Amino acid sequence: MEGKWISYLRVSTDRQGKSGLGIEAQRNGVAEYLNGGSWSLVKEFVEVESGKRIDRPMLAEATKACRVYGAKLVIAKLDRLSRDAHFLLGLEKAGVDFVAADMPNANRLTVGIMAMVAEEERRMISRRTKDALAAAKRRGTKLGGDRGVIPSKKARAMATETLQARANARATDLAPIVAELQAAGKTSLRAIAEGLNDAGISTPRNSKWSAVQVRRLLQRL
Known part of the structure; x- marks a missing residue:
């Protein structure tokens, strides 16, 4: 490995965050992935999440640091997050290069696909809504305003x-x-x-x- 890296570790409860449970294993996973080569770990960000919050403030800080330092983001574990649509969408939209230590072949395209799968139910609801609107339009119901091409x-x-x-x-x-x-x-x-x-x-x-x-x-x- 070469270049500058920012690491992002994640635990799901305050208890795990305070005890360090799971963090050391993730930190070791990052170190093993980056083993060898000419690289530097600029910063480490640890996200301690609770079931009541869906935002990822530390992920936002990590991606901001990547932009500031021109670094890549290394995530310790991605497999447990494959159904976390909020996280995946935020990662895919962050606009920074990243790698997952436990899934090194994953990339922004892969994560985008994961997010799409995680959001399938929402997409199905949206599709049903659009179909209903299309049916209403065929019946002569006037819908919305001008939906033409943007100049x-x-x-x-x-x-x-x-x-x-x-x-x-x-x-x-x-x-x-x-x-x-x-x-x-x-x-x-x-x-x-x-x-x-x-x-x-x-x-x-x-x-x-x-x-x-x-x-x-x-x-x-």
């Missing part, structure tokens, strides 16, 4: 907005790190660029930071 000009505008949103999200991810560098006396554009490069944080295009790129980053903050 190409509007589509281009939406695409631009999406790119801007991604750039702003990236700037937000980096804001705390830039603030730490400035607090440490690195206030010039060149000094901040050097600080980001020294921390192993790449630009969105996986290159080294320059003063010009830092200025653009600061303009978004």
Whole structure:
């Protein structure tokens, strides 16, 4: 293995989280997968879940760290999560490269398929709803408003907005790190660029930071 990695470990109860039960086994699984090669484990995130919550705050932090450091996400165990649609969809939409230590052949496509299977019941309900609407339309019932094709000009505008949103999200991810560098006396554009490069944080295009790129980053903050 090579490059930078962020690990994500998951336990399902507060009791397991406090006792460390299961975490060491997952940590060992990650270490065994990454055994050998030129790599560095930048950070580790542990998710302690309860049956009352469906969000994954630590997964969100882990994927954010992957974007910040240009790292890949390594998950200790994916097999137990194959029916967890919320987790799988969040992982598939995260937009970062990942690998599961217990299922190394899994990828974003595989996880997407798992999520689709996990959501099959929801999809079936949606299909029945659409069929019912289609039947109503055939009977002459007027449905909704204009459902025509989005004009190409509007589509281009939406695409631009999406790119801007991604750039702003990236700037937000980096804001705390830039603030730490400035607090440490690195206030010039060149000094901040050097600080980001020294921390192993790449630009969105996986290159080294320059003063010009830092200025653009600061303009978004």
